[in-house]
Amino acid sequence: MKDEPEFDDAVDPHSRARSFHDSTCYGRVSKHYYLLQFVCFTLFVIAAIMTASTESFSVNQEVFFPPKKWSPKMIVFDKDGTLGDCTPALKTWCQKMTNNVRKKCVDDGRSPTQTQLIVSQFHQSIGWDANIDNVLPSAPLSAGTWDGIVQLSAEGLMKAGLDVDFDQVREWHENLGDIHACDAPLIPHLPDFLKLFKHHGIMISICTSDDRRSTNACMENWNILDLIDYSICGDEVVENKPSAHPLMELCGRAGIMPHECMVVGDTSADTQMGRNSKAGLIVGVLTGSGTERQLLDTGAHVILPNISYIKDLLENHDLFNGSESDVDSTENSVSLSPIKIRAG
Numbered sequence: 050m051k052d053e054p055e056f057d058d059a060v061d062p063h064s065r066a067r068s069f070h071d072s073t074c075y076g077r078v079s080k081h082y083y084l085l086q087f088v089c090f091t092l093f094v095i096a097a098i099m100t101a102s103t104e105s106f107s108v109n110q111e112v113f114f115p116p117k118k119w120s121p122k123m124i125v126f127d128k129d130g131t132l133g134d135c136t137p138a139l140k141t142w143c144q145k146m147t148n149n150v151r152k153k154c155v156d157d158g159r160s161p162t163q164t165q166l167i168v169s170q171f172h173q174s175i176g177w178d179a180n181i182d183n184v185l186p187s188a189p190l191s192a193g194t195w196d197g198i199v200q201l202s203a204e205g206l207m208k209a210g211l212d213v214d215f216d217q218v219r220e221w222h223e224n225l226g227d228i229h230a231c232d233a234p235l236i237p238h239l240p241d242f243l244k245l246f247k248h249h250g251i252m253i254s255i256c257t258s259d260d261r262r263s264t265n266a267c268m269e270n271w272n273i274l275d276l277i278d279y280s281i282c283g284d285e286v287v288e289n290k291p292s293a294h295p296l297m298e299l300c301g302r303a304g305i306m307p308h309e310c311m312v313v314g315d316t317s318a319d320t321q322m323g324r325n326s327k328a329g330l331i332v333g334v335l336t337g338s339g340t341e342r343q344l345l346d347t348g349a350h351v352i353l354p355n356i357s358y359i360k361d362l363l364e365n366h367d368l369f370n371g372s373e374s375d376v377d378s379t380e381n382s383v384s385l386s387p388i389k390i391r392a393g
């Protein structure tokens with residue numbers, strides 16, 4: 050006598066389910082089946098919640114907050130891709146420089162195939178992906194100084210056989226003006242957001258590879274000029290990011306040590322600078338060109354979707370040291386859940 054339905058492993062689950070209905074003991078088996086399904090689902094939900102909380106909220110004490118009761122004396126923000134949206138400006142730069150390259154190719158009597166090869170070489174040298182019309186993660190165009198980018202462009206074009214030199218490429222670049230000067234801030238209410246930290250006695254700095262002129266223009270456009278204690282630009286440093294030098298210089302001016310700083314940036318140049326200088330906390334943000342994996346691999350302790358999450362990060366981990374803020378920023382606050390902490 051057949052008490053239980055027999056199942057052939059080769060039969061697909063749908064036909065197997067149909068065989069339950071055909072079975073004389075359908076009721077008993079289906080109860081077990083649904084009970085099993087319920088238990089599996091419950092276990093799955095519990096596991097999902099535990100995994101989410103581990104990834105979102107758990108803190109690796111060794112990696113995340115080295116000193117007990119640590120709190121930042123200064124937050125050092127990268128500019129492009131962290132405070133301001135640089136993507137449209139980089140696209141414009143690449144399009145206009147590519148037009149100059151194409152025009153030069155036509156003037157020199159290059160064939161369309163030769164022109165395409167030269168343009169490809171140019172794009173490769175600065176880290177531009179023409180297929181997605183965007184810069185590659187943490188590529189020179191998003192992380193380097195303009196001097197460095199012009200140098201790489203000229204080298205790439207000369208290597209491809211175009212009859213240009215550094216001065217010619219520099220002239221093309223300079224005719225484009227300060228391309229980042231009109232970038233928009235990446236979060237609304239940027240001045241209020243920065244004031245929150247100032248009210249807690251935390252200094253604010255900008256460390257950028259962009260030039261001084263366009264950095265000053267951005268600070269004015271964003272109404273944050275009075276809120277920035279120190280800033281250092283790509284045309285003012287001996288060694289640029291990822292060297293520790295720019296951060297050491299800012300610390301020297303502020304009279305503090307790198308381990309008292311929180312470094313916030315969107316590219317591996319920022320996170321590596323943080324690591325090279327042994328900054329106290331290195332935060333990667335996903336509003337620019339670096340990927341989460343890249344930022345974690347190059348020194349980020351924490352990954353945030355954008356800078357507005359820093360407020361939650363400091364509040365939830367008790368990292369505000371100074372007096373309570375009288376700025377009500379709840380209006381702009383957002384959930385902490387997407388925070389990712391680097392695994393030990």
Ligand SMILES: O=C(O)COP(=O)(O)O
Pocket residue numbers: 127128129130190191192193194195229256257258259260
């Ligand atoms: O202007 C650039 O090329 C990079 O600037 P950033 O260091 O502020 O990201």
